[in-house]
Amino acid sequence: MTEHDDHRRPGRWRSGAESKQRILQTARDLFGQHGYRGTTVRAIAAAAGVDPAMVFYFFGTKQGLFAAAVEMSDTVPPAIESIFTAGLDAIGERIVRTLLENLDKSDRTPLVMLTRSAPTDDRSETLLREFIDREITDRVAAMLDAPDAALRAGMVNVQILGLAVARYIVRIEPIASSPVEDLVSRFGPLVQHCLTGPTPQPVPTPTPVGA
Amino acid sequence: MTEHDDHRRPGRWRSGAESKQRILQTARDLFGQHGYRGTTVRAIAAAAGVDPAMVFYFFGTKQGLFAAAVEMSDTVPPAIESIFTAGLDAIGERIVRTLLENLDKSDRTPLVMLTRSAPTDDRSETLLREFIDREITDRVAAMLDAPDAALRAGMVNVQILGLAVARYIVRIEPIASSPVEDLVSRFGPLVQHCLTGPTPQPVPTPTPVGA
DNA sequence: GTCTATAATTAGATAGAC
């Protein structure tokens, strides 16, 4: 809804590419709000102001549309790069801030779309796993040379997923409506500790069972 | 599948309650695996070995069945109590261990069912929010007298949700297949720090923007 | 490129026999 190029060029560009873009944009919105199974092609078509048949004309199947909507990476890439090029110092803060700032301004981001879709759609589950591995785990693990690099990166994934789910999917308070900076000052150090903190002892307190 | 009372009492108990229980059990399994929208009444009936019509006979609607399956709290209650009755000491460990142990032995727990269903079903989203508030946030916040008690409890929610999603929904490695004790020794102190750690400064490093 | 059918399938839900 934000920045629509509504000046329809009369001649050039045959005019079909415009509909395709509107469909994609709308698809990202709805998939991001209701997930894969919760979003119908008809709903997307209606919201985009086109005929349902056009969706299939452009993207073949619903899955094809979803795939196109997911890999449209017009938001994250440039921001993500700057996280890792600055080294391990204060990287926790940068991860949290970048995550929240990107997700706050548009919940039609791949991370949200996939997180909403994964629970009911097997293909989305795989896509989300791959997305997280490629975009986060691999980069984070590559910066560490500790033997437990994978586990530490996994802990960061837990923070990111937990934050995304609590703030954007389930909307739990006060996480859902806290200012970005508040969450950065809380979760930044936490993420930093996951990556560069000391390795904990196996079981400090065995916690005796029973009464 | 674990403990089925298969000795069908000939006369007493009319014999209908048995089917009802089988349906409920199966419903928890499937809702926990595929979420609300990803599970059909017919699939539940088939897996339970009964006719689809019986499901509606007992529970009226699909939503009714889901509600009944969710509020069947046969797993968590006793374990949850012991977490909070032992005070703030090592509570992080207890929270993480209890969570993982309960979820590991049956992913048909309310937490998983709701977390799988919430992203595509509005009613489940609300139910999950209420469940978390009632079962976790309120109890945790009540133990703290700090002014930021709500935020700290929210941070614990992020840990729990992130752990649940990463391990049971999206199955991200190495979180998905790490032994419980490994995760306890990692996330226990983390959760503890969320609750009893020092309050962080607003913005330690303002992170200058641009090049 | 765009739209009007319409096919093929599937899901939730009901009526009524047994």
Add this chain to the structure above:
DNA sequence: GTCTATCTAATTATAGAC
């Protein structure tokens, strides 16, 4: 209580006119 048959509505997807 249990099952057969069925209704209704919605969905993905296709064929073909314009």
